[in-house]
Amino acid sequence: MSKKLPAVPYLIWMVVFILLPLALVVYFALTDSSGNFTVANISAVAQYVPVILNSIWLAAISTAICLVIGYPLAYLISRMDGNHQRTMVMLIMLPMWMSFLLR
Structure with a gap:
């Protein structure tokens, strides 16, 4: 367990600064301004x-x-x-x- 402990700050950093922004980009790409699912944003690329x-x-x-x-x-x-x-x-x-x- 103690060998995995030094990896915790890196994992937190990765979630906050890589995975969370990536999830937000995917969310906003697949929803319209009212929050409904749409693929119109992707087709507009x-x-x-x-x-x-x-x-x-x-x-x-x-x-x-x-x-x-x-x-x-x-x-x-x-x-x-x-x-x-x-x-x-x-x-x-x-x-x-x-x-x-x-x-």
Whole structure:
């Protein structure tokens, strides 16, 4: 029993942040605004195919740009000495903290 105990927080996290939102998406996909069962929402997905494909295309472009910039930069940082390495990592992480710092 004690070996299963460390898995409990992960299971709670998974239920709250993965399974519950997924169940809500399925529920809202299969019901109308008054809560009655319908498949009209699913049949309407065909109208949004161009938007979905455009989103996937933009995601692929963004991923490619991040890979082209990120991998060489990570390689260069890994070859720097300790002090310069810490400075570069701080400079890269700083924009990610801006929202938190401005609050």
